[in-house]
Amino acid sequence: MFGRPSTVRRAARGAVAAWIVAFVAAHGAQAIDDPGCGVVAVATREGARAYVLPHSFIRPGSDSVWTRAGPLARGVDYELDLLHGQIRLQRVALPGDTLWFAGCWLVAPPPLTLKLMRYRPLALAAPDSEPAAASPVHQRPAVQRDPTEAPAGASLNISGNKTIAVEFGSAQDAFLRxxxxxxxxxxxxxxxxxxxxxxxxxxxxxxxxxxxxxxxxxxxxxxxxxxQGSAALGDVSLQLSQGEFGRLERRLQGVRGDVGIAGFQGTAAAASAQGVYQRVEFFGVEGRQGPYTLRSQDGAVGIAVVIGSEVVMLDGARMTRGEGADYAIDYERAEITFSNRRPISSASRIMVECQFTVNRFRRNLAAFDGRWQGRVLHAFTRVLSEADDGGRPLDIDLSAADRLVLEFAGDSANRAIAPGVTPGGGDYDSVRVAGGTLAYAYAGPDSGRFGVSFARVGAGRGDYADSALASGRTAYRYVGPRFGAYVVGRALPAPETHRLWVVGGGATVGALTIDAEGAVSHHDLNALSSLDDGDNMGLAGRAAIGLGGTLPGVMGEAGLSFSARTVGPRFVPFSRLERPFAQEDWGLPLDADLEHQQRVEAAGHWKPRRLGELRASLARLELPSGFESVRRTAEWSRDGILSFAGAIEHADANDPARVFPHGGRDRSRVEARLLLPWLEPALRAQSDERRTPSDTARAGDRVRESELELASPQRFGWRTRAGYGVRDDATLLGRAFVELREVRTLRVTLDTPSGRALVAGLALNRREVEPRADPVHTRSDLGSVHLALDDAKRALSGSVNLEVTSEGENRRTRTLTFVGGGRGGYDALGSPALQGDYLLGDGTSGAALDLLARSALSARLGWQFGSSDAWRGSRLEFAFETDARRRGPFVPSDAVIAPAVVLGDPALARGSVLQRLETDLAPGARAGALHLLAERRVTADRSYENFAQTSVREALEARLRARPAPAFSAEISSRLKRDEEAQTFMGASAFRRVLIESGGGAQLVFTPSARVRAAGIADGAWVRPEGGTEYTRTIRLGPDLGIAVLARGRLEIGARRTFIRGPAVATYLPGSDPLGTPLWEGTSRFDYRLHESTTFGLSVALRDVPHRAPLATGRAELRAFF
Incomplete structure (x- = not known):
């Protein structure tokens, strides 16, 4: 009796089990998703290679990466950091593309840092049944103020804004800005x-x-x-100038602190260096203001300079940056150009200290400087450390094999070369040359079976030489063992470490001064290798003693000093020890190493009363190479009605390692100035003869220069100065000097008193080079004219600015390259085409620069008139601007060049003229506010050897505005334009096209209140080629509406419909519809103020172009002000 229920239960269990089995059998094909696996989409950015995934601890072997172009191969196209979840691409992806990553990761990854202590707030006690009254805030006895208020004297202002925006579109991925x-x-x-x-x-x-x-x-x-001190975080500058061996001047990104207590002052800094310190010294080119390209220590070009890190010296004087000052610098191209205020000649000595941007490893710098000053004694110490982070290369990824190569390379850059041959397609094929040697020959762009990299090892050390540029790439050819400068392989960068410790001090006891300094440096050229580390340490030291003071009676002041300095051959400072071009003082060539030396010097000065000052010195120099030199100097100067300064320098040098060992320098200079009531004449003369040891022939140069100057006294408001100078350049041939050239210079400056209605400034400089042995005859003109008119009584204003200078420029060429398949933008004749088979590229035809004389004029004259409400603000203004760049010497007519000269003179590399006449009449009138404009712009570009282009654009415009009622305003306008474009391409077809356009527009605006604005806009244009009879009519109509939304928002909507009738829209350049005119255009923008200091904005634009899909773009942004 009790078994039936058990049987029923067993039957029920069996049925349930059967149902579960059937369900699993029916749905067993559905897989359960692993929460630790998935696909991640990453938007690429311009110039970026590294991307961080939202997951870490990636499972090895589970990753796959692809783009729209196809899958990417790990180790070839990308590298993956499994621990941190970071993808590093081997080449930069296209901006706006999408990168997909599929893989598996830990759902709950462990932390990458160990937290020994963690803050937890105390649990709050249970509230009382009876709420307690807020206890009052009392003043503490030690603080005589209210703790809830800011302390006295505190005032902090914070201002700024933060914006987060998303840009999207129908033809692009979303961007986060x-x-x-x-x-x-x-x-x-x-x-x-x-x-x-x-x-x-x-x-x-x-x-x-x-x-x-x-x-x-x-x-x-x-x-x-x-x-007591200061602290700075971010972009900081570090200048340490005390002593000689530890001087430093850098721009850094990090933290810096300064402290001063009693007689002690300290500075500490820790930062990442933005660049590598370099000093570049070179002579100027006769008559060329620039650009001068700065090269790195190994002669490389195409580098960039850290912004604001440069120190520019010209003939021993520090220059100021700015086009209106002394020089202008292009940081991206590392090019410097001097203004016409600083004429450059072949005798100009230019020094640039700067930081070239770091492109190998991230570089860190730490510094400490301590200084103590007592009544008698003083001391200082300095510790500097700069090191490359070998684990964080910037532009490449070092594989295990690359690090092994660096480990066995030591300090030699020629041994730090990794294999550079990649099979599977490239520009080179393998060939067998004489003796069966395997070599690689250039087969053309992407036409070979191997991709080959080449590394420079120095002339006479390689097997290959660079041949030419092909499609923007340098081609290399095999020239035989030890006959080239390149080898097959990839040059690997080696991380460096540089440390320096300096200690010094001295004492001052009455007239006696003692000073001493010592330094030790440690410089490792390859921190990844322990080889060649025996020569990393260097020593340097100096000592000086001086005695000086006041002598009795008319003897005045006098002093003597003795100094000695030794710098070991392995000592490496952080900045150069010697001043620029100091090699010339000792009879050394400019490329000689003067940093490592042994030198002793004795100097003295005597300054009697009313008899000027006399200085003399005697020094001896020895270099590790065996070079020896003895230098003697004597100077005398006197100030007064008759000012006089003179100096004599003599250096006798000998280098036993040279075939012609003798060198030296003989220099003498004198300057006299007479201070008269109405005139200040001055005379300068100089003779400089330099000789340097050499192995090929006697080497030397001689410069003799004299100048006469007349200047007005400084007490006059009108400041004038005029000078005429002659310089003779000679070179040493055999035992005698041979004249090369004679340079004559005339300069005039004039400045009128400031604060007047008309202020003028004039500066002219003409230099003419008369050849002797050198056959080159040149003439260069520099000048500037500045006029400023401000006549408030007559309501006249105006200005005239003229700049004349000289520049150097490469001859450029344009080349057609076949790409096929409609992937180019030009046809076989060089004419633009929508789906052409050719690309048009630019290149230089040689390393030599053409000397260009440039003149730029900007003139403006304005007159304001009208006193009534309707006519107040009326004006008439005329503007005239020209820019002419002529190959060869300056022509005076280029200062005010005519449009016909710009179009027809083939000697002009580039030229432009702008003429504009503009007037506003009765701007405050309710009916009849008139605006008139007449403009003509002419340009020409002949900077290419095989290409020239000119354009002429003329326009007449008139606009009439009326306000018939407070809520209504209307405007009508008309225009007439003539545009001419001409192009000549050697070896291709030339064309000339002139377009005539006439048209006008109208708009009606209704603004009943600040919350609503409505406008209707219409514009029409009729365009035809010159000589043609058929017009292309284009009419654009549409409304604009602005309306307030609630109390804090505003919506702006605009739409345009375009109607086109007639032949295809003509363009300046040949081609079938290169631009395309949209038939529909719509814009909308919504702004809403979420808070008093927070706004939200959404803008969308839509364009509908025939035969193309509609294009939509938008931007959503959130901005907070504080």
């Missing part, structure tokens, strides 16, 4: 100042929403100053 501008200034307490600036523009965000690192920011600086 962000920017931050923050400014802080004020006082935290009496005597404690805080200033800060932070700028972060379009820096990519990580998954956590923060930027990558401090160096990614555009500009950041936070500085705190107190009476």
């Amino acid at each position: 962000q920017s931050l501008d923050l400014a802080i200034s004020g006082t935290l307490a009496p005597g404690v100042l805080l200033t800060g600036v932070l700028s972060d523009r379009n820096t990519p965000l990580t998954a956590s929403g923060s930027t990558r690192d401090l160096q990614s920011l555009d500009r950041v600086r936070i500085e705190l100053k107190t009476p």
Whole structure:
């Protein structure tokens, strides 16, 4: 009786089990997703190679990466950091493309850092049943103020904005943009100042929403100053100048602190160096103001200079940056151009100290400087350390094989070369040359079976030589063992370490002064290798003693000093020890090593009363190479009505390692100036004869120069100065000097008193080179004219600015390259085409520069008139601008060049003329506010050897505006344009096209209140080629509407419809519809103020072009102000 229920239960269990089995059998094909696997989409950025995934601890072997172009191979196209989840591409992806990553990872990865302590807030006690009254805040006895208020003297101002935006479109992926501008200034307490600036523009965000690192920011600086010291974070400058061996001047990104207590002062800094320090010394080119290209220590070009890191010296004087000052510099191209205020000649000595941008490893710098000053004694010490981070290369990834090569390379760059042959397609094929040697021959762009890299090892050490440029790439050819400068392989960068310790001190007891300094350096050229480390350490030291003071009676002042300095051959300072071009003083060539030396010197000076000052010195120099030199100098100067200065220098040098060992320098100079009531004449003369040891022939140069100058006294408001100088250049041939050239220079300057209605400034400099043995005859003109008119009584204003200078420029060529398949933009004749088979590229035809005389004129004259409400603000203005760059000497007519000369003179490399006449009549009238404009712009470009282009654009415009009622305004306009384009391409067809356009527009605006604005706009244009009879009519119509939304929002909407009738729209250049005119255009923008200091904006634009898919773009942004 009790078994039936058990049987029923067993039957029920069996049925349930059967149902489960059937369900699993029916649905067993559905896999359960692994939460630790998936696909991640990453938007690529311009110029970026490294991308951080939102997951870490990637499972080995589970990764796959692909783009729209196809899959990517690991180890070939990308590298993956499994621990941190970072992808590093081997080549830069196209901006806006999408990168997909598929793989598996840990769902809950362990932390990468160990936290020994963690903050936890205390649990709050249970509230009482009866709420307690808030206890009052009392003043503490030690603080006589309210704790809830800021301390006295505290005032901090914070301003800026933060923007986060998403840009999207129908033909692009979504982009995340962000920017931050923050400014802080004020006082935290009496005597404690805080200033800060932070700028972060379009820096990519990580998954956590923060930027990558401090160096990614555009500009950041936070500085705190107190009476005892200061601290700075961000972009800081470090200048350490005490002593000789540890001088440093750098721009850094990091932290710096200064402290001063009693007689002690200290400076500490830790930062990442933005560049590598370099000093470049060179002579100028006769008559060429620039550009001068700065080269790195190994002669490389195409480098970039850290912004603001340069120090430019010209003939021993420091220059100021700015086009209106002394020089202008192109940091990206590392090119410097001097203004016409500083004429450059072949005798100009130019020195540039700068930091070239780091492109191998991330470089870190740490510094400490301590100084103590007592009543008698003083001491200082300095520790500097600069090192490359070998684990963080910037532009390449070092594999295990590459690191092994560097480990056995030692300090030799020629041994740090990795294999450079990659099979599977490239520009080279393998061939057998004489003796069966395997070599690689250039087969053409992407036409070979191997990709081959070449590394420079120096002339006479390689097997290959660079041949020519082909499709923008350098081609190399095999020339035989030890006959070239390149070898097959990849040059690997080696991380360097550089450390320096300096200690020094001295004492001053009455007239006696003692000073001493010692330094030790450690410089390892390859931190990854322990080989060749025996020569990393170097020593340097100096000592000086001086005696000086006041003598009795009319003897005045006198002093003697003795100094000695030794710098070991392995000592490496952080900056150059010698001043620029110091090699010339001792009879050495400019490329000689003067840093490592042994030198003793004795100097003295005597300054009697009313008899000027006399200085003399005697020095001896020895170099590790065996070079010896003895130098003697004597100077005398006197100030007064008759000022006089003279100096004599003599150096006698000998280098036993040279075939012609004798060298030296004989230099004498004199200057006299007479201070008369109405005139200040001056006379200068100089003779400089330099000889250097050589192995081929006697080497030497001689310069003799004299100049007469007349100047007005400084007490006059009108300041004038005129001078005429003659310079003779000669070179040593055999035992006698041979005249090369005679240079004559005439210069005139004039400045009128300031504060007048008309202020003028004039500066002219003409230099003419008369050949002797040198057959080159040149003439260069530099000048500037500045006029400023400000006549408030007659309501006249105007200005005239003329600049004349000279520049150097490469001859350029244009080349057609066949690409086929409609992938180019030009046809076989060089004419633009929508789906052409050719690409048009630019190149240089040689390393030599053409001397260009450039003149730029800008003139403006304006007159304002009208006193009534309707006519107040009326104006008439005329503007005239020209720019002429002529090959060869300056022509005076180029200062005010005519349009016909720009179009027809083949000697002009580039030229342009702008003429504009503009007027506004009765701008305040309710009906009849008139605006008239007449403009003509002519340009020509003949800077290419085989290509020239000219254009002429003329326009007449008139606009009439009326306000018939407070809520209504209307405007009608008309225009007439003539545009001419002409092009000549050697070996291709030339064309000339002239377009005539007439048209006008009208708009009606209704603004009943500040919340609503409505407008209707119409524009029409009729375009035809000159000589043609058929017009292309284009009419654009549409409304604009602006309306307030709620209390804090506003919506702006605009739409345009285009109607085209007639032949295809003519363009300046040949081709079938290269641009395309949209039939429909629509724009909308919505702005809403979420908070008093927070706004949200959304903008969308839509364009509908015939025969193309509609194009939509948009931007959503959130901006906070504080």
